[in-house]
Amino acid sequence: MDxxxxxxVVVTGANEGIGLHLAAALAAxxxxxxxxxxNGEGVRALxxxxxxxxxxxxxxxxxxxxxxTAVDAVLDEWGRVDILxxxxxxxxxxxxxxxxxxxxxxEFEVNYFGYVRTIRxxxxxxxxxxAGIVHNVSSGVSLVGHPGLSGxxxxxxxxxxxxxxxRLELRNYDVACTVVYxxxxxxxxxxxxxxxxxxxxxxxxxGRKLADRIEARGPVVTTDWATRIGLAVARRFxxxxxxxxxxxxxxxxxxxxxxxxxxxx
Numbered sequence: 138m139d140x141x142x143x144x145x146v147v148v149t150g151a152n153e154g155i156g157l158h159l160a161a162a163l164a165a166x167x168x169x170x171x172x173x174x175x176n177g178e179g180v181r182a183l184x185x186x187x188x189x190x191x192x193x194x195x196x197x198x199x200x201x202x203x204x205x206t207a208v209d210a211v212l213d214e215w216g217r218v219d220i221l222x223x224x225x226x227x228x229x230x231x232x233x234x235x236x237x238x239x240x241x242x243x244e245f246e247v248n249y250f251g252y253v254r255t256i257r258x259x260x261x262x263x264x265x266x267x268a269g270i271v272h273n274v275s276s277g278v279s280l281v282g283h284p285g286l287s288g289x290x291x292x293x294x295x296x297x298x299x300x301x302x303x304r305l306e307l308r309n310y311d312v313a314c315t316v317v318y319x320x321x322x323x324x325x326x327x328x329x330x331x332x333x334x335x336x337x338x339x340x341x342x343x344g345r346k347l348a349d350r351i352e353a354r355g356p357v358v359t360t361d362w363a364t365r366i367g368l369a370v371a372r373r374f375x376x377x378x379x380x381x382x383x384x385x386x387x388x389x390x391x392x393x394x395x396x397x398x399x400x401x402x
Contacts, residue, residue: 143167143190145215146351147208149198149255150225152179154324155274158344159222164190166348171211171218173198173255174225198225198251208258217266218259220351222317223252223296224274228289230330241288248292252299260312269312270354273300277318281371281378284385285330304356313354319343320364331385 146163150156151172157179160170164187172180173196180193192214194207211218226248229240252273263269278286279293296316303314321327323337338360346360359365371378 143169144219144351145169145171145211145217146220146222147171147173147211147218147255147259148222148224149173149196149251151193152176154326154340155319155322155343155347156222156224157183158341159224159347160191160344161186161341162345162348163351168351169215171207171215173204173207198254199246201254204254204258208255208262212262218262219268220270220272221255221259222272222274222351223255225251226274226289226292228286228326230285232285233287236288241291244288244292245295248289249295249299252296256303263312264307264310267311270352271300271303271312271314272317272351272358273297273315274317274319277321277368277371280368281375284382301356315353315356315358317347317358318360318364318368319347320360320367 143166144163146168148156148160148163148170151160151170152174156172156174160172160180161183163170164183167190169190169192170187171192171194172183173194174180175195175197177193177195180191184191184193192211194210196203196207198204208218227244229236229244231240256271259269259271263271273296275293275297276289278290279297282290300314300316307314320338320343321332321336322340322343323334324340327337343360347358350358350360357365359368
């Protein structure tokens with residue numbers, strides 16, 4: 138695959154974790170990747186390996202101007218955006234009563250309104266071409282909840298409602314909008330929460346599998362059947378979720394500890 142046949146893909150939150158490994162796998166497949174992030178060390182290193190296929194654009198997704206400028210730069214350089222992967226996210230891991238309203242506002246600014254901004258920037262271009270895919274990365278916590286992640290889970294639930302609504306609005310265009318569910322992944326964020334290693338998937342493996350599904354257009358995209366089945370089982374048997382998260386809950390019924398971090402899933 139070369140530039141003539143490969144896709145132009147924008148990935149937000151591209152500097153580490155799932156975003157970086159997704160960008161690497163896409164570039165290896167011959168796609169051109171624009172990595173948006175406030176930090177660029179990882180994307181710049183990747184661009185040294187793939188100088189014609191990877192470009193870093195400093196972009197704070199909470200800034201309207203940053204998003205518009207970054208998308209315009211991609212269009213100026215490569216002429217189009219075929220696929221947008223909304224992946225950037227932050228979280229505050231703390232009991233609800235220990236968190237602040239500002240914490241939740243920050244989570245929504247990045248995790249929800251960040252998605253809204255990038256979609257608004259690329260959607261007129263995709264509609265004009267009558268072609269495009271918007272992948273919105275979500276999380277299983279949006280479906281089943283998680284102690285200490287009430288704000289993060291809420292943002293992901295909002296993203297899913299947004300995605301379903303956009304699919305209805307865009308049904309007369311060849312522009313798809315999907316919800317993406319990665320598995321629990323061994324990112325820096327997961328390490329902060331304290332999941333055991335045996336539950337976590339290598340981010341390089343997750344990035345590779347997501348790259349293989351980059352042109353998927355169905356309403357829900359997962360890396361594999363195990364993830365899809367796991368989410369369905371968790372929803373059908375909520376006591377499994379309670380059992381699996383009980384160690385995050387102290388005897389008084391509150392989540393132990395407070396952690397802030399970025400999330401790639």
